[in-house]
Amino acid sequence: FHFHCLIQMTQKFENVRPLNTETKTSIEREEKSKKLCIPTKMATASLVPTSKIFSASPKSPASIRARTSVIVTSSQQQQQRRRELLLKSAVAIPAILNLKEAPISEAREVEVGSYLPPSPSDPSFVLFKAKPSDTPALRAGNVQPYQFVLPPNWKQLRIANILSGNYCQPKCAEPWIEVKFENEKQGKVQVVASPLIRLTNKPNATIEDLGEPEKVIASLGPFVTGNSYDSDELLKTSVEKIGDQTYYKYVLETPFALTGSHNLAKATAKGNTVVLFVVSATEKQWQSSQKTLQAILDSFQL
Template identity: 35%
Template sequence: MGTSIFTSCSFSWRNHHHIIPSHRFLSHSSPDKGLSVAKAAVDTRQNGCVEFVDEETEKFSGFLKRRSAIVSGVSLISSAVLGFPREGLAVVKQGLLAGRVPGLSEPDEQGWRTYRRPDEKSGGHGVGWSPIIPYIFSVPSGWEEVPVSIADLGGTEIDLRFANSKEGRLFVIVAPVLRFADNLGDDAKVEKIGPPEKVIAAFGPEVIGENVEGKVLSMGVVEHSGRTYYQFELEPPHVLITATAAGNRLYLFSVTASGLQWKRHYKDLKKIADSFRVV
C-alpha cells in the first residue's frame, strides 16, 4: 500500500457534477483496484473547499510535523554551537576563550596590523596587582591570536599569545615586580629593577623555561615616550625578548621561531619584537 501526496495543486476535480477546488489534496492509492480513492473526508467548509485525508495519510502528516519540529530544534542548536550562522560561532568562541577580546587594527599598506590590549579584557587582577596597562605591537598578515593554555610555564602570567604556523609565535608575560623586589612601589621602572644583565638572568627563565646563562647573544636599551625597554636576543632557542615595567608589573614580550622560520623570517620577527610598547 502506497500513499501519494499532492499539495498546492492548481487543478480541480469533478465528482457527481460538483467542482471541488483542490487544496492540499491527499489521496490513498489502492494497489488491488489500481485506483486512487479517498477513504475518509473532512469538510473544512472554508472557501468552499473539501479536504480529503485518509487515516494513514493523517498519521504520516503527524509524523512529518513531529519530524519538522525535531529538525527545527536541531537547526537552532546547530546555529548556536556549530556556528551557523556566523554569530553562533562567535558566541561559542568567546565562551571557550573567556577574556579574549579582539584588538587588531585593519592592515596598513604593507599588510601589518597593530594589536592593542583592550581595556575590557579580563585577567591578572589579584591582590597586590595594579590594573594591566594596555600594550601594543604590530604583526604581519597571517598572525592571529591563539588561546592561552593553563599548561604554560609555571609561575608566569601569560596574558596573550599570537602565532603564524609558517613564521613563528609570540607571547606576553605580565608578572608582578613584587616577585623580584618589594620596594619598587606602584610605578616601577625597568631600570630600577636593575641593568639588562640582571633582568634577563632573573626573568629569562620565565620565557624559555631554563637558565639563560650562555644563551644571550645580544642586549640593548632603547627609550620610547619616556619609557625604557631592554631588548635581548637568545639562542638556542631562537627568541627575541623585549622587557619593560609599568605600574607594579614587569612586561616580557617574547618572539620565537624554529630554526628554519628564524632563517626565513628573521627580519619580520625582529620588527615584531621592536614594535612592543606599553601605552
C-alpha cells in the same frame, strides 16, 4: 426507615449481587410504599445481609490499592516525562547559545588580518591594541594596555585558564601569559606579565630600578625559554626609550628552549607589573622570517 434508606444508598453507589425473587418483590413494595408515604413492613423483607453487600462490592481494599497503585504509577510516569523534557530543554538552551557565540569563537581561529586594522606605520602589518576585555589582568588594571604589530596571516592562540592569571587576579604571586599569536611558518609571540614584587620590594619601580639588563633577564629568562635559562645563551642586550618608558631588549640563541632555538625579548615595568614580550622561532622559521620577527619585537610598547 433507616434500613430502607441504607438499601437505597447501597444500591445507588455500590454493585450488589443479584437478589432473589422474594427480595426484589419486597424492595418493589418498599418503593411503592415510599411513594405513597405508607409505612413498610420491614420484617417481611428477606434481604441480603449488609456484610455480604459490602463484601461483594468490587471496591474491596485490594481493588482500591490496585487502583491507587495504577494512579501513582501513572503520576510517576508523567513526572518522569516532565523531567526528561526539562532536561532536554536544559541541554537545548546552551546549544542555542553556543550557536550564537560561534562567530566570536571562530574569530579567534581566523587570521588577524580579517579583524585587526592595518598598522599606520607599515600597512603590510596589522596593529593589535590590547583592550581591558582581552585579558583578566587588563580588566583588573594589573597590566597597562600594550600594542604591537603582526603579519595579517597570523592567528591568536587560546591560553589555558591556569596560565592566564584568571584564577589569581588582581593579586597574582606568579607570572602569567597575557596573549599569544602564532604563524606555523614564521614563529610565535607572547606577552608574559610578572608581579613586580618577585623582582623588587620597591613599589612602582621602573625597569632601571630592577638592575642592569643582564640581571633582569636572569630572573625572567625561564619565561622566555619555557624551561631553563643559561647566561651563555644571551647574545645581545640593548636599552630603548619610548616616551617616558624604558625597555630592555634581548637577543638569545636557545638550542634547548621549549619555545624555539631563537628568541627575541623586550621587557619593561609599569605600576606593579613587569611585562615581557617574547618572539620565538625554530631554526627554519628564523632563517626565513628573521626581519619580520625583529619588526614585531621593535613595535611592542605600553
